[in-house]
Amino acid sequence: MSDFRTGVPALAALAAQALGWPPDAFWRATPAELATALGPITPGAQAMTHADLETLMERDADA
Structure with a gap:
């Protein structure tokens, strides 16, 4: 973002939506803290599969 003033609304919205801030x-966050909390903007990992979810549900059953 070339201009701080024009980038703030988008960054604030991203922090609220993605991080719940x-x-x-x-x-209060520094630029470095915000960047660390958001992590890479491009996805680096594959999404969880249905089989992965079932394994987690079996391993960590609530009841």
Whole structure:
């Protein structure tokens, strides 16, 4: 983002939606903290498969 003023709304929205941060958490965070919390913007891992989910559900059953 070339201009901080134009990038803030998008970054604040991303922090709220992806991280669940309220506005005060966004404004207290340093740029490095925000970048670390968001991680890479491009996905690096494959999505969980149905079999993976079933394995987790069997391993960590609630009841």
